[in-house]
Amino acid sequence: MFQFLKDPHFDFMGKRGVLLPASLVLVLVSVVVLAVNGMNMGIEFTGGTEMQVKYAETPDVAEIRSTLNAAGFGNPLVTTIGDPSDNEVYIRLASRGEGGDETETEESSDDPTIVVLNALRGLTSVPGRRSSDLNIEDEASLAILLGRAPGAGAAQAQALAAAILEARREGVIFGTFEDLSSIEGMTPELQTYLEDNATIGPLALRSQSYIGPAVGRELVEKAIVAIIGSLIGMLLYIWYRFKLQWGFAAVAALTHDTLVTLALFSLFNQELSLPVVAAFLTLVGYSVNDTVVVFDRIRENLASYRGKDLSDTVNMSINQTLSRTIITSGLTWVVVLSLFLFGGAALRPFSFVLTIGVLVGTYSSIYVASPIVVIWQSYLDKRKQRPSSSKGATERRAKKIRRSSAG
Amino acid sequence: MSKNPLVLKFGLILVIVALSAFFFYPPEEKINLGLDLKGGAHILMQVETDAAIKFEMDRVQNRLGQAFKADGLAYDAILPTSTGTVEIRGTNSGQVGEIRAKLELLVRDWDRIDLGEGSWRINMPAPYRAQVEIEAVDTTLATIRKRIDNLGVSDPLIQKSGIDGKRILVQLPGVEDPARIKDILKDPAVLEWKEVSYPPGADPNVWGRFPTKEAAIAQFGEQLPDDTELFLEREEQPDGSVQEFWWPLKRVSTVAGRDLRDASRGLDEWGEPTVRFELTQEAGRRFEVATRENIGRRMAIVLGGSKSKEVISAPVIRSEIRDSGEISGGGFTIQTADDLALKLRSGAIPTDVTILEERTVGPSLGRDSIRSGLTAGFAGFLGVMIFMLIYYRLSGVNAAIALALNILLVFGALGALPFLFGAAGIRATLTLPGIAGLILVIGMAVDSNVLIFERIREELRLGKTVHSAVEQGFGKAFMTILDCNVTTVVAAIFLIVYGTGPVRGFAVTLVIGLVASMFTAVFVSRQLFELVLLRIRRDQTLSI
Numbered sequence: 001m002f003q004f005l006k007d008p009h010f011d012f013m014g015k016r017g018v019l020l021p022a023s024l025v026l027v028l029v030s031v032v033v034l035a036v037n038g039m040n041m042g043i044e045f046t047g048g049t050e051m052q053v054k055y056a057e058t059p060d061v062a063e064i065r066s067t068l069n070a071a072g073f074g075n076p077l078v079t080t081i082g083d084p085s086d087n088e089v090y091i092r093l094a095s096r097g098e099g100g101d102e103t104e105t106e107e108s109s110d111d112p113t114i115v116v117l118n119a120l121r122g123l124t125s126v127p128g129r130r131s132s133d134l135n136i137e138d139e140a141s142l143a144i145l146l147g148r149a150p151g152a153g154a155a156q157a158q159a160l161a162a163a164i165l166e167a168r169r170e171g172v173i174f175g176t177f178e179d180l181s182s183i184e185g186m187t188p189e190l191q192t193y194l195e196d197n198a199t200i201g202p203l204a205l206r207s208q209s210y211i212g213p214a215v216g217r218e219l220v221e222k223a224i225v226a227i228i229g230s231l232i233g234m235l236l237y238i239w240y241r242f243k244l245q246w247g248f249a250a251v252a253a254l255t256h257d258t259l260v261t262l263a264l265f266s267l268f269n270q271e272l273s274l275p276v277v278a279a280f281l282t283l284v285g286y287s288v289n290d291t292v293v294v295f296d297r298i299r300e301n302l303a304s305y306r307g308k309d310l311s312d313t314v315n316m317s318i319n320q321t322l323s324r325t326i327i328t329s330g331l332t333w334v335v336v337l338s339l340f341l342f343g344g345a346a347l348r349p350f351s352f353v354l355t356i357g358v359l360v361g362t363y364s365s366i367y368v369a370s371p372i373v374v375i376w377q378s379y380l381d382k383r384k385q386r387p388s389s390s391k392g393a394t395e396r397r398a399k400k401i402r403r404s405s406a407g
Numbered sequence: 408m409s410k411n412p413l414v415l416k417f418g419l420i421l422v423i424v425a426l427s428a429f430f431f432y433p434p435e436e437k438i439n440l441g442l443d444l445k446g447g448a449h450i451l452m453q454v455e456t457d458a459a460i461k462f463e464m465d466r467v468q469n470r471l472g473q474a475f476k477a478d479g480l481a482y483d484a485i486l487p488t489s490t491g492t493v494e495i496r497g498t499n500s501g502q503v504g505e506i507r508a509k510l511e512l513l514v515r516d517w518d519r520i521d522l523g524e525g526s527w528r529i530n531m532p533a534p535y536r537a538q539v540e541i542e543a544v545d546t547t548l549a550t551i552r553k554r555i556d557n558l559g560v561s562d563p564l565i566q567k568s569g570i571d572g573k574r575i576l577v578q579l580p581g582v583e584d585p586a587r588i589k590d591i592l593k594d595p596a597v598l599e600w601k602e603v604s605y606p607p608g609a610d611p612n613v614w615g616r617f618p619t620k621e622a623a624i625a626q627f628g629e630q631l632p633d634d635t636e637l638f639l640e641r642e643e644q645p646d647g648s649v650q651e652f653w654w655p656l657k658r659v660s661t662v663a664g665r666d667l668r669d670a671s672r673g674l675d676e677w678g679e680p681t682v683r684f685e686l687t688q689e690a691g692r693r694f695e696v697a698t699r700e701n702i703g704r705r706m707a708i709v710l711g712g713s714k715s716k717e718v719i720s721a722p723v724i725r726s727e728i729r730d731s732g733e734i735s736g737g738g739f740t741i742q743t744a745d746d747l748a749l750k751l752r753s754g755a756i757p758t759d760v761t762i763l764e765e766r767t768v769g770p771s772l773g774r775d776s777i778r779s780g781l782t783a784g785f786a787g788f789l790g791v792m793i794f795m796l797i798y799y800r801l802s803g804v805n806a807a808i809a810l811a812l813n814i815l816l817v818f819g820a821l822g823a824l825p826f827l828f829g830a831a832g833i834r835a836t837l838t839l840p841g842i843a844g845l846i847l848v849i850g851m852a853v854d855s856n857v858l859i860f861e862r863i864r865e866e867l868r869l870g871k872t873v874h875s876a877v878e879q880g881f882g883k884a885f886m887t888i889l890d891c892n893v894t895t896v897v898a899a900i901f902l903i904v905y906g907t908g909p910v911r912g913f914a915v916t917l918v919i920g921l922v923a924s925m926f927t928a929v930f931v932s933r934q935l936f937e938l939v940l941l942r943i944r945r946d947q948t949l950s951i
Contacts, residue, residue: 054771111762114586132742138584140559141742148741169446169770206772208585210765215451219907226905233897241890275840278902278910282847282917285895292890293858324861327798328854331791335850338786339843344779346443346772347843354847 012318013311016371023368027256030263037266042273043209045223047216048094049112052206053120055087056135056173059203064089064120071119073112082345088206091116113208121201132198134174136205139165149193160185173204223277230281234288242295245380249372250295253364254287261357270349279353286332287361290325291369297321298373310377314370329362413941416934424812427819438821440580441838441912442766444780446773447580448588449908451764454573459543459758460490460536462597467514467529468493469659473693474513480506484633485659491531498525543758544573551575553753554591574763585767587746593760596750598667598684599660599709600694602701603721604635615705616640616652616721623653634658638709640718654718656707661697663755666690670751672744673733680744681735684751691730698728708734710747715759780842787846788814791853799860801950805935806856809927813852816923817845817916840913848920854891855928858884860951873949877936885929892921 043050061078068076068091077092093112121133132145139161146157163184172179177195180186211219231251238247258280270276297317305313336358340351431438442449468485471493475482483497498506506527510519518530531539548567555563555577564578582588603615606627617623623637624630631637636658641649666686673683686694698706707721720734739747768776788810795803821837863880871879895917902914943949 052772111586111589113765114589117586136584138582138587140581141584141587144745145742165770169774171771171775204771205583205767205769207768208765209767210762212761212763214453215764222905222907226901229905230898230901233901234894237894237897274907274910275843275913278840278906278913281898281902282895285898288894289891292894293887296887296890324857327857327861331794331853331857332847332850334790334794335787335846338790339783339846342779342783342786343843343846344776344783344839346776346839347779347783350840350843 009319010322011315012366013315013371013374016367016374019367020371020375023256023364027259030259033263034259034266037263039262039266040269040271042271042276043092043211043216044219044273045216047211047213048092049116049208049210050090050092051113051116051208052081053089053091053117053203054171054173054206055089055203056175057202058084058087059089061089064091067119068093068116071115073116111210113210117205120203133201134164134180134194134198135168135201135203137198145198146190146193148197149190152190152193156185160190168204174200176200219274223274227277227281230284234284238288238292238295241292242299245376246295246373249369249376250288250291252372253291253369254284254361256364256368257283257287257357257360260360261353264356265349265353268352270352273349275347275350276353279350279357283353283357283361286358287364290329290361291365293321293325294318294365294370295373298370311374314374318366318370325362325365329358333358413934413937416930417938420812420931420934424815426823427815430820430822431815431818438818439836440777441836441841441909442578442580442773443768443839443909444773444777444837444842445580446583446768446770447578448582448585448767449765450577450579450585450589450592450762451568452575452577452592453569453761453763454544454547454575455759455761456540456543456573457490457758459539460531461487462757463539464491464493464531465659466663467517469663470513471495471510471529472659474509478505478509480509486633488528491536493529494522495527495529496525498527500525540573544575546754547756547758547760548575550754550756551577551592554749555579557749557753558588558591575760583767583769585765589762589765591746591750593762594750595711595756595759596747596753597663597711597716597755597757598751599663599716600697601638601656601658601660601707601709602697603705603707604632604655604657616654618650618652620653623655626655631655638707638716638718640721652718654707654721656709656718660709661706662686662690662694666693667751667755670748672741672748675733675735679735680739680741681733682739682744682747682751683733684731686730686732688730695727695729698724698726702726776839780839780846784842784846784849787849791849795853795856799951801939802860802936805932805939806853806860808935809856809932810849810852812931813848813920813923813927814845816927817848817920820919820923821916836908836912837916838909838912840909841916844913844916845920848917848924851892851895851921852924852928855884855888855924856932858888858891859928859932863949863951867949867951873943874940876949877933877940881929881933881936888925888928892925896921 059080061080065076065078068078073093075094077090079090080088081090082088093116117136132141134142137145142161142164143154143158146152146160147154149157160183163186164180167183174180177191177200180191180194181188231254234254235247235251238250261280261283265272265276294317297320298314301308301313301317301320302310305316308316333355336351336354339347340355343351464487468487472485475485475495480502481497481499482495485493485495488494495506503521507519507521510527510529514529516532516535518528518532520528520530522528544567548565552565555565560579560582562580564576566576568574568576577592579588605615609626617626620637627635634657635655638654638656640652640654642652643649666689667684668687669685671683673681675681701724703723705721705723707718709716710719711717722735791810792803792807795806797803799806859880862884863876866876866879867873899914899917899921903911903918906914939949
C-alpha cells in the first residue's frame with residue numbers, strides 16, 4: 001500500500017500553547033480588518049442597478065461615465081471587467097433616490113436600465129419610438145421582423161432569427177451589416193431589408209439586474225435568518241452527538257474559520273452576494289464535518305484507552321485521522337480550486353470562500369477545536385479538584401461519554 | 408456470501424442506473440436550465456392596488472356624472488376627496504329624493520351620506536375595497552398571461568408571489584431584450600378618450616395645447632377648474648428631437664380601458680401604422696353621444712396608468728364615432744403599433760405595476776457560464792480520479808465508478824423531480840450555483856470513499872483478513888459518513904427554505920448529491936468490492 005504518512009506521531013497538542021493563542025490573535029486581526037476595510041456589498045443587499053455590456057470596439061470608460069452623467073445619473077460606477085480584449089464594461093448605479101439620478105419630472109417612471117441602454121446607444125427615450133437593434137433584440141422579435149420582409153416565409157424567418165441568436169450566444173457582436181452575411185440562411189435581399197429596417201448598435205447586453213429597496217431588505221433578512229438558523233442547527237446536532245462543551249469548541253472553530261475567511265474576502269475586495277452567503281454556510285458545514293471526524297475518534301479512543309492522559313488521547317486521535325483528513329481536505333480543495341480557476345468570473349467570489357475556507361477549516365479542527373476540548377476538560381477536572389491525568393477521572397469521564405453516546 | 412444476493416444487488420443497481428438515464432436523457436429536453444444558463448429575464452412585479460381603487464373611483468365618478476346629466480339632476484362638481492371617497496357638490500335640495508334613489512341604483516354597495524347643503528359623500532366600504540384589490544391582482548395576472556402568450560415566449564413561468572399575494576413573478580427564457588418585455592408587462596395600457604377643456608368663451612377651434620404648464624393654466628385664470636387636469640404630450644419632431652406640450656383635459660374620461668373589445672394594427676392613407684379598436688356596445692353608445700357633441704373639436708387619446716398618462720394623439724372629430732375607430736398620428740412604428748394593439752387586446756391592467764426586481768442574462772453570458780461550469784467540473788473530476796487511481800490503485804477504479812454513478816443519479820433526480828412533484832409546482836432547475844454544488848459533491852462524495860478505504864487499510868494493517876477488513880471498513884465508517892453529510896445537509900435545508908432561485912438550486916443539488924453519494928459510496932462500492940472478493944484467493948492481497 002502506498003501511504004503518505006506511515007503511522008504518524010506528531011505532537012499536535014504540545015504546540016497548542018503557542019498556536020491556540022495565535023489563532024485567537026488571527027481572529028482579532030480579522031475583526032479589525034473587517035471593521036477597517038468594510039465589505040463590498042452586492043446589489044442584492046444594497047439595492048440598485050447593475051449592468052454588464054460588451055462593446056464591439058474598445059470602450060472609453062470616461063466617455064461612458066459622462067454620457068451617463070448627462071442622462072441624469074449622478075455617480076455611476078463604470079469599470080472594465082475581464083480581459084481587455086473582451087471590451088466588457090460593468091456599470092453600477094445607486095438605488096433610486098440616491099446619487100441624484102433624476103431630472104425635472106417629480107417622479108419619473110423611466111426604468112434606469114432602459115435609460116442607460118438608450119443613452120449608451122445614443123438614442124432618445126420616447127414612447128412609440130423603438131427600432132430593432134440586431135445586437136440586442138431577442139429571437140421572437142427578430143423572427144417577426146424578418147417575417148415582414150418581402151418574400152420571406154415564416155419558417156425561413158424563424159430559422160434565420162435562431163441563427164442570429166446562436167451567433168450572439170457564441171459571443172459575436174455585429175459591427176456592420178456586412179458581418180451578417182456569414183450567418184447561415186442570410187440572403188442578400190434579407191440583408192438589404194435589415195439595413196433598411198433595423199440598426200446595429202455599438203454594444204450587446206451581457207446581463208442586467210435591478211433590485212428595488214423592498215426586495216433588497218427582504219434578501220438581507222432572509223440571509224441573516226438562514227445563517228442564524230444553520231448555526232443553531234449545527235450546535236444542536238453536535239450537542240446531540242457529543243457533549244455540549246464539545247459543541248462550543250466546534251462553534252469556536254467555525255467562528256474562527258468564518259471570520260478569517262471573511263477578512264481575506266474583504267481584503268481581496270470580493271463582492272458579497274447571496275451565493276457567497278451560501279458558500280459560507282457550506283463552509284460552516286464542512287468545517288463542522290471535519291471537526292466531527294476528529295471528535296468521533298477522540299471519543300472512541302477515550303473509551304478504549306482509559307488510562308491515558310487526555311492530551312495524549314487527543315493527539316493520538318488526530319494522528320490516526322491525519323491521513324484521512326489530509327486526503328479528503330486535499331481532494332475537496334482540488335475540486336474547489338478547479339472551480340476557482342475554471343468556473344468563471346460569476347462564481348469567483350463563491351469559490352474564493354471555499355478555496356480559503358477548506359484550508360482554514362482543516363487547520364481549525366486540529367488547532368482550535370481540539371485544544372479547546374483539552375483545555376475545557378482540564379479546567380473542569382481542576383475545578384473538581386482532581387488531577388486531570390489520574391486514572392479514575394479519565395475512567396469516570398469515559399463512562400459518562402459512553403453512557404451518553406449509547407443513548 | 409452466495410452469488411444470488413449479489414446478482415440481485417447488481418440488478419438493483421442496474422435498474423436505478425437505467426431509471427436515472429431515462430429521466431435525464433436527452434438532456435436538452437429533460438433538464439430544465441435556469442435563466443442564468445439559458446439566458447432570459449426574471450421579473451418580480453408589485454401590483455399597486457391603490458391605483459386600482461383610484462381607477463374604480465374614476466369609473467364611478469364618470470357614471471354618476473353621466474347618469475345625473477341624463478336625468479337632469481343638477482350638480483356643480485363630482486370630485487374625489489381621498490382614496491375611496493367621492494363627493495358630489497352643489498346639488499339642488501329640491502331633488503334630494505331623486506338623488507337618493509339614483510345613488511341607491513348606481514352605487515348600492517357603497518356608503519352614501521347626505522352631508523347637507525347639497526353635498527353628498529360616497530364612500531367605498533372595506534370589504535368592497537378588499538374585493539377590488541383581489542380582482543385587480545387577478546385581472547393583472549390574467550392580462551399578463553395573455554400578453555406573454557401573444558409574444559410566443561416558450562415555457563414562461565407566471566405566478567403570484569409574496570406573502571400578501573400582491574406580487575407577480577414572471578420568468579421568460581430566451582427573452583434577452585428586457586426593455587420591450589418590461590414595457591409590455593408593465594404598461595397598464597389604459598386607453599382613454601378625454602374631452603379638451605376650454606375656458607368659457609374660448610374658441611373651440613383654437614389649438615388646445617400649450618408649451619408649458621404655466622401657459623396652460625394662464626388660459627383659465629389663476630388655477631385650473633376642478634374638472635380639468637393637465638396631461639403631457641411628447642411629440643417627435645421631423646429632426647428627431649422631442650417637444651413637450653401640455654393639454655388641459657377633462658379629468659373624467661368619456662370612454663376608457665374596459666370598454667375596448669378588440670384592437671389591431673392598421674395603416675392609414677399615408678401608409679403609416681395605426682391602431683384600430685372596437686368598443687363594447689354600451690361604450691359605443693356613450694362614445695357616439697360624446698363625439699356628436701364634439702364635432703369640429705379635438706378629443707385627446709390618453710394612454711397610461713395613473714402615474715404615467717400621456718396624450719398620444721388628439722385628432723379633430725369629423726363625425727360621430729360609434730363603436731370602432733382608429734388611432735393615427737401617434738408616431739407609431741410597425742412594432743410599437745403591434746405592441747399597443749397587443750396590450751389593448753389582452754385587456755387593460757386596472758392598476759399600476761411596479762417592478763421590484765429584475766435580472767436578465769444575455770445569450771452570450773448564459774453560454775459562457777455553461778462552458779465554465781462544465782470545464783471546472785471536468786477538471787475537478789479528473790483531478791480527483793487521478794489521485795484515487797494512484798493512491799488506491801484498483802480500488803480507485805471502484806471509487807471512480809461510484810462517483811460516475813453518483814453524478815448520473817443527480818442528473819436523473821433533477822430530471823425526475825418535475826414528474827414526482829410537478830403538481831406542487833416544484834421545478835428542479837439547474838443553475839450556475841447548482842453546477843458548483845454538483846462539483847462540490849464530487850469532492851464530498853469521494854470523502855466517503857476515502858473514509859472507508861482508510862478504515863480498510865487500517866484493518867489490513869492490524870492483520871485482519873481481506874474479507875473481514877472490508878466488512879469492518881464499511882461498518883465502522885458508515886456512522887461517520889452519516890455524521891459528515893448531516894451537517895452539510897442541515898445547512899443546505901436552511902438555504903432551500905430561505906434562499907432564492909440560484910441559491911436554492913445550489914442547495915437542492917447539494918442535498919441530492921450527498922444523498923446519492925451515501926448510496927453509491929456505501930452500497931455500490933460495497934457490491935463492487937464483493938465482486939472483487941469473489942475472485943481473490945486466500946493468499947492474495949487487496950489492491951487498495
